[in-house]
Amino acid sequence: MDETILTAALNSKIIFILVGFFSIIVIAFVTERFIAPKLRLRHRENLYGYIFIAIPAIYFLVVLILPMIASFQYSFQKYNILSSEKPFNGFDNYRYLLNSEVFGKAIVNSFKFALFRVPLVISLSLITALMFQRIKRYKNLLRTLMLLPFMTSSVALGWIFNYLYSREGAIFEVLKNLGIPETKALLTLNVKTALYAIAFVSAWSSIGYYTLLFTVGLDAIPEEIYDAAKVDGASRWQIFSKITWPLLNPSLVLISIMAVTASLKNFDLIRVMSGSNGTGGPMNSTLTMPLFIYMEAFTRLNMGRAAASTVVFFLIILVITLVQLKVTQRDIQY
């Protein structure tokens, strides 16, 4: 193929879309030059508001809001991307998911993944953020080093750990030297440990990120409260349990829920690290919801069923987010 990424795909529809956007920009310039100066300020503000948000509004509508509605629609259809017929089949897709053992397993695995990863990463990064409050020098350097895994792509991280967990890798070697039998020491090939081995990598790689979020929360606590407590002779533990912990609580809840959502959405690392070429092996023990959706849609080509599973996935995330909103609306008590 002689085409590169830059020249391919300039078909008529794309050119039509580009011309559309270009004409919006032209209209904006024309209005600005000839129409706007004649209007009163109040009308002008209205007009400019609409000019400025015209393209973003179209984008949000077409790329983010309509597809969401389309997802609901597909979930009630028998939809294969290759066939032109897509008849409505009521709740058949949902009934299929309800009866599917694999989908049930995917939901359970997703929650197992989250329940292992979240407490681990939250506790470690909270401790780390508190340690950062104590030190004065080399803060930036340490923070950068800690953020390294978070800034690396999950694909690269996944392969590094595929290596470390493998028969030739360092982690396997250490476990073997600790006297663990070989079959159990190959963490990602063992049905019982594979999911947690991946969750561990995910937790480890985001410690730096969550530490930063906690640091933002800790910095928001006014210095005077600490000074007052110190003058009163409060011990470190008292300061932590009576001041830091209660005041940090709202951001702790918020960050935990962010972490839960992020864990449920994790796709890349699981795809790279799960066995049988990233299809959730061994024996579906690392099959999580995003992976299930991906495989249903793009290897088994059941867009309808995949859409139905995304709706279920969305409802789960929605419930969690609503809980988050409810919790954060509680007043902060000083």
Next chain:
Amino acid sequence: MNKRKRLQFFVANHRSDIIGQSFAYIWLIGLCLTTIFPFFWMVSTSFKPKFEILFHRLLPQAPTIENYINVLTRWQYGTWFFNSVVVTTITVVVSVFFCSLCGYALAKFRFKGSKLFFILILSTIMVPGEMLIIPWYVNAFKLRIVNTLPGVVFPGLMGAFGVFVMRQAFLNIPNELIDAARVEGASELSIFIKIILPITTGSMSALAVLTALGTWNEYLWPLIIMSSVDRFTLQLGMMHASVTDATRELITNWSVIMTSTTIASLPMLIMVIFLQKYFVKGIALSGLN
């Protein structure tokens, strides 16, 4: 407190401070060692000849660049790198500009429906990307942009998070500044481009760095939309190369795979370390919502 007591308090406090600080340093340095080690191991392995993989030594005994020659001649890392650069550049430029435009309108113009529009944008944060990929793919298929540049960039061109961050930045700009420019007779577009954008470069850079990192590391959407090897982004290409290399020999040649991961991850890592300031600022901004 009398003088003596105060002195005691100070000394006790100081001593526990030193113990506390050294404990903190031990914890943090220990943690940093665990985050550096895999990368160190990756780079070190990439210089090891094949037979040395089994020895588990920290540094290669007989360092060689044979793996690099091997990987770079067999795989099109140049093309993949170029594709990633193109995709990331387009996404960052478009996204930062339109997020600023939208954020500015929402922050500074009072027009009918602006609140509703803002709420609508924010509500898209809740929608997981997994839910949208199926309609995206179906429509890309209909538009015949599967396996093309427009196909791979269109989902990332704007986001609620970017609009939110930029709106927050514009809210901090005093209205008097804009009014003064209006009195001078400047048009709204030129106010936005010549006056407003230059004073919000901090937030814009933070958003740009976060967007660039996200786009560069994106795996799921390119995986779905790109099908021919010469259109792959770096992440896809690396995955493709590693999967093929891993199954090529009886004992996996990890030094070749680690060479791939090094080539794919090191350039961006080095760049982000230099832009770390903006990255940290971006995360701090994201913690606000």
